[in-house]
Amino acid sequence: MATPTASPHSLLASASASARAFPFHNRSLRSPRRGPRLRAGSVKEWREFEDEAGAVKEWREFEDAVRRRDLSRALRFLQSVEPAAAGTAVTQVVAAPVPPGRDWEVLDACIDADDMRLVGRAYQFLVDRGVLASFGKCKNIVLEGPREVTPTVLKEMTGLEASKLAPKKWGLSGSSPYVLAGFLGGVSFLLTQGIDLRPNLGAVLALATADALFLGGTGLAQISSFWPPYKRRILVHEAGHLLTAYLMGCPIRGVILDPFVALRMGIQGQAGTQFWDAKMEKELGEGHLSSTAFDRYSMILYAGIAAEALVYGEAEGGENDENLFRSLCILLNPPLSVAQMANRARWSVMQSYNLLKWHKKAHRAAVKALEDGHSLSIVIRRIEEALASDR
Structure with a gap:
């Protein structure tokens, strides 16, 4: 059965009626209207938005470098966004300005750096930026004070017997x-x-x-580290190394608190603070070692023992620090005698003790930051904040 069809006239009429019933059909067939014109300010805002988006993308690259502990890439990025020095003929345009506090994070990439000179460049970069205001502020302290330190002088200067500053064998003393x-x-x-x-x-x-x-x-050290008093003492010890190295101007690669990580990184002992002395490395490479470089290195070695003595009244840890000190004394030409070693050790621990005593607030800040599990950049930032509040 055939279906009746409408005439052409009736189809046109139907379309016209439909258009009257649904006006939007007609509008959809018209040419599109022009949108509102962007004001000059809107164009500027859009460009600023694009610049900000590009900056965010670039900073994600920096975050990735820090996360992967790629110090070279992280430092190279910071140098690329560093404004040109004042007085230069060409003004550098920075697309991704450094957000406040972000440049500190480059220190977190130091821990896996094989080249300690690169670590030194990272610290120098932040010093030039004015971020590490107190880095190396006490490096000339090694030229001060008496050189001959007898047990009597040590007690007069610190109030402690020399026996209280000697590392203890496990099971014989302390806790x-x-x-x-x-x-x-x-x-x-x-x-x-x-x-x-x-x-x-x-x-x-x-x-x-x-x-x-x-x-x-x-x-055993891993098991012992779960005991809060023992763990706290380790933090006090390592914070002493960290703060002294920082004040003496020696770049810190990292603080290792896990015994198994310390073992993997070749650190003797249950924990360790890795620092670098550029002057000492240079002198050893030339076949000699100045008294100033050796004194600075010895102070940092004995700073852990000094920190324990400052907080607890005596030291338990530091046996590996003493062993490293002795091995270095033997390498000197001529090597130090036993009496000279003992005098140099007392001098070093006395200097470190007084240095930490003068900066007790910064040491407490470092201990607290390590205890909270913060990264190296945060620990050093807490140190700088504590030192700034004492000025």
Whole structure:
């Protein structure tokens, strides 16, 4: 059955009626209207928006470099956005100005840097920017004070006996006897409860021996680090190294607080602060070592012991620091005698003790920042803030 079709006239009429019923059909067939014209200010704002978007993209590259601990790339980026020095003939246009505080983050990329000279350039860059105002402020302190430091002089200057500044062997002093007594008490309790430890005792002793021989006690140190007083003492010790190195103008590569990470990085001991002395490296490369460079290095080595003595009244850690000091004394030409080593050690710890005492607020700030798990850039920023508040 055929379907009736409408005539051409009726189709046109239907379309016309539809257009009257739905006016937007007609408008859709017309040429599009011109949009509102952008004011001159709007164009400027749009360009500013594009510049800001480009800056954000560029800073993401910096964040990626810091996250990957690529110090060379991070430093190269900061140098690319650094304004030209005043007085130059050509004015540099910076598309991505440095946001406040962002340039500090380059220090977080130092930890994996193999070239310590690159670490030194990162610190010098921030010094030139006026960010690290107190870096190296005490580097001339090694020229001050008496050179002959007897135990009597040491006590007069610090109020501490020389024996209080000597690193202790585990289990003989400090808090370790209480840990040992607690361990023996626990074993005794288990035995009284009828629990036979003999089947596992050999395995425990074997693991402890292997840890001592092959891991340098790293496993035991990792377990001990969970005990808050012990962990706090480590933070105090390392903050002493960090602050002294900073005030003496020695770039810090990083602070390692995990014993296994320290072992992987070749650090002797449960934790470590890695710093670099450019002058000392240069002199050793030339086959000599000046007294000034050696004194500065010795002060930083003994700063951990000095920090513990300042906070707790005596030092427990620092055995590896002393071993490193002795090995360096032997390399001198001529090497120091035992009496000269002892005098130089007392001088170094006295200088570090007084330096930390003068900057006690900055040391507390460093300990707190390390305790909170902050990165190196934040720790150094807290140090600068504490030092600025004392001015």
